[in-house]
Amino acid sequence: MNLRHRTARTALIAALLLSSVPAAAENVLLTLTGAVTDGRVELTRADFDAMDWHEFATSTSVTDHQPEFRGVLMRDILAHAGAEGSQVRAAALNDYVVDIPIEDFYQFDVLAALYMDGVPLTPRDKGPVWIVYPRDDHGVLADIRYDMRWVWQLVALHVQ
Amino acid sequence: MTTRQEWIRYLGLGGLVLVCLGLLGLAAWQLVQLERQMRIGASENMIWVFGQAQIEALNLALTLSDEAAAQQIQTRFDVLLSRLTLLEEGPQRRFLEDAGVSETLAGWRSGLLALDPAQGADMAALRAHVTALVAALRGKASLVMSHEWQIQAERLDRLGHLHRLALVSVLGAALAGLGLAAILIDRERRLMRGRLDRLRAEKLAGDLERERETSENHRRFADLIAHQLRTPLAVIDSAMHRLTRRGGPVSPELVSEKAAVSREAVARLVKLTDTALMMSRLERDGVLPHLGAHDLHDLAAAVIDDLMVAQGRNPSRIRPPAQAAPMVALCDPALTGEILSNLLRNALLYSPLDCRVDVEVSQSQTHIVCRIEDRGRGMSPEEIARAFDRFHRGSGHETLPGSGLGLTLARHLARMQGGDVILTQRAGGGLTAALYLPREVSA
Numbered sequence: 066m067n068l069r070h071r072t073a074r075t076a077l078i079a080a081l082l083l084s085s086v087p088a089a090a091e092n093v094l095l096t097l098t099g100a101v102t103d104g105r106v107e108l109t110r111a112d113f114d115a116m117d118w119h120e121f122a123t124s125t126s127v128t129d130h131q132p133e134f135r136g137v138l139m140r141d142i143l144a145h146a147g148a149e150g151s152q153v154r155a156a157a158l159n160d161y162v163v164d165i166p167i168e169d170f171y172q173f174d175v176l177a178a179l180y181m182d183g184v185p186l187t188p189r190d191k192g193p194v195w196i197v198y199p200r201d202d203h204g205v206l207a208d209i210r211y212d213m214r215w216v217w218q219l220v221a222l223h224v225q
Numbered sequence: 226m227t228t229r230q231e232w233i234r235y236l237g238l239g240g241l242v243l244v245c246l247g248l249l250g251l252a253a254w255q256l257v258q259l260e261r262q263m264r265i266g267a268s269e270n271m272i273w274v275f276g277q278a279q280i281e282a283l284n285l286a287l288t289l290s291d292e293a294a295a296q297q298i299q300t301r302f303d304v305l306l307s308r309l310t311l312l313e314e315g316p317q318r319r320f321l322e323d324a325g326v327s328e329t330l331a332g333w334r335s336g337l338l339a340l341d342p343a344q345g346a347d348m349a350a351l352r353a354h355v356t357a358l359v360a361a362l363r364g365k366a367s368l369v370m371s372h373e374w375q376i377q378a379e380r381l382d383r384l385g386h387l388h389r390l391a392l393v394s395v396l397g398a399a400l401a402g403l404g405l406a407a408i409l410i411d412r413e414r415r416l417m418r419g420r421l422d423r424l425r426a427e428k429l430a431g432d433l434e435r436e437r438e439t440s441e442n443h444r445r446f447a448d449l450i451a452h453q454l455r456t457p458l459a460v461i462d463s464a465m466h467r468l469t470r471r472g473g474p475v476s477p478e479l480v481s482e483k484a485a486v487s488r489e490a491v492a493r494l495v496k497l498t499d500t501a502l503m504m505s506r507l508e509r510d511g512v513l514p515h516l517g518a519h520d521l522h523d524l525a526a527a528v529i530d531d532l533m534v535a536q537g538r539n540p541s542r543i544r545p546p547a548q549a550a551p552m553v554a555l556c557d558p559a560l561t562g563e564i565l566s567n568l569l570r571n572a573l574l575y576s577p578l579d580c581r582v583d584v585e586v587s588q589s590q591t592h593i594v595c596r597i598e599d600r601g602r603g604m605s606p607e608e609i610a611r612a613f614d615r616f617h618r619g620s621g622h623e624t625l626p627g628s629g630l631g632l633t634l635a636r637h638l639a640r641m642q643g644g645d646v647i648l649t650q651r652a653g654g655g656l657t658a659a660l661y662l663p664r665e666v667s668a
Contacts, residue, residue, distance in 0.1 A: 129315030159281065159304045188303035190310055208264060218307060 102147035136178035158218035191217030245401035252394035324372035457490035514557035554593035554662035576601030
C-alpha cells in the first residue's frame, strides 16, 4: 500500500469520525452512505437502543469458545436507514473493506454485535461493531467466503 | 457336490460380498473425511493476520512521527492494540507457539497499554516502543510465513494420503466385485449346463417314446393288414374250392357268380394294398400335391362313376350333386379323388343298403365344400373326436372290412392341400362328412 493511498484512507475514516464531533456527546457508531435516506445516515448508541436487540452464541474462526453476541440485526439497521440496494461495502477502522450481498442479512440472522460475552466491544478489540453470522446454525456459513464478511471494528456501510 | 462344499462356496460368496461392501464403506468414509478437510479456515490465514499487525505498527509509527492529531494517533493506537489482542487469542496464539515466535511477541501488548496516549503517556517512549515492535514483527514475519506453508503442505499431504486410501479401497472393492461376478457367472454357467442336459434328456426320452409308438403302429398295421388280407383270400379260396369240388358238373352261372365274388375280393385286396402303399409313402413324405384349378362337381361325379363301375353297386343309391355354378377349388385331382372315394365308401359301408347317400357341393367365402351325407347309425361326439386316430375302428364295425386308416388318410391328404375333413352329425340321423378345399382365386 503506498503512502498516499493510506493517508487518504486514514483521512476518510478520520473525517467520518470527526464529522460527528458537533454531536460528540452522542458518539456516532456507524455511518451509512450511498442508497440510504438522504444519502447519509448516522447511527448513535441511542439509535441502536431504539431497535430490537438480539443475541446468540456461535463459534468464530478467531476464538476458541462460543462467545455470546448481543446486538441488532443487520437487516433492521438497513431498514432503519431506508437502504435500497443489493450489496453493502463494509469499511472498518483497520482499513478492512469487503462487499457483502444484502441478501445475506435476509437469509440469515446476521448480527451487528455490540457486546461479546456481556462485555461491550471497543476499538481496542473488535468494536465498536462486529458483523457476526450465526455460523453454528447453518453449515454453509462455516466457509472462508462467509468468514471474510465477519467485519470487526465496523464503522461505515456504503449501500449500493 | 457335497453339503460341506456347498457351505464353503456360500461362505466364500458371503465373505466376498462383505469385503466388497466393507471396502466401499471405507472408501465412502475416507471421501467424507476428505470433503471435510477440504474447507479453508480463516484461522489458516496467519500470513495476512500477522502482516496486518505489522502494517498497523508501521501506521502508528508513521502517525507518531508525523505528529498528527491526537484523535488520529488514538485511532491507530486502538487498531494496533486490537491486532495484538487478536494475535493473543486462541487459534492465533497456538499458531504462533507452534511457529516458535510467541515468546518474542509476548509482553508487547501490555507494554503498549502502559503507554496509552489517552492516559497522557510519554509520546517519545511510545514512539520508541512502537519502533522496537516494528522491528520484532519484521524479524518474525518470514517464520510465520514458512510455518503457514508448512501447515498447508502437511494438510495437502494428509488429503493426498486420504485420497490414495480411498482409491485403494475402491480398487479393492472392484477386485472383490470381480471375484463375485466370476463366481456368479460360473454358477449361472453350471445352471445353464444342467438345464441343457435336462432338456436334452427330455428330448431323448420324447424321441424314444415316439420311436416306440411308431414301431407299435407298424406292428398293429402289419397285424391289421394280415387280418384284412385273410378275409378276401378266404373268399377266393372258398370260391375256387366250390368250383373244383368233385361231383356234379359246374354250371356256367355258378362259375360267373364265383368269378364275381373272387373279383370283388381281389379288388378289395388291391384297394387295401393301395392304401397301405399310400400311407407308407405319406410317412416318408413322399407325396407332394400337384395343385391346380378343378371343378369339384366333375371330380365328385368321376369318383361316383368309378365307384359304381368298380363295385357294380346300385347307382341309384347315390344322389350326385346337382350341377349349378362351377365350384372351382385349388387342389390335386388324384388326392382329392382318393379322399372323396374314401368318404363315399365309408358312407355306403356304414349305412343300410336301402338308404340314400347325398353328395352336394357348395362354396363359402374361402372354401369349396363337398358334403357326403348318409342315413346310417351316425356317430356320437366322442366317436367323432376319435374317428381320425390311426387304426381306430368305429364301435360295432370291427367285423366290416377296413384298415382303420381311411379317415386318417383322408384328413391328412386334405390338409396337405390346405383343406380339411370334418365329421358332423346329420340332422335327422346319420353322418355328414365334409371335405373343405381352398377356393381357386383367379387372378
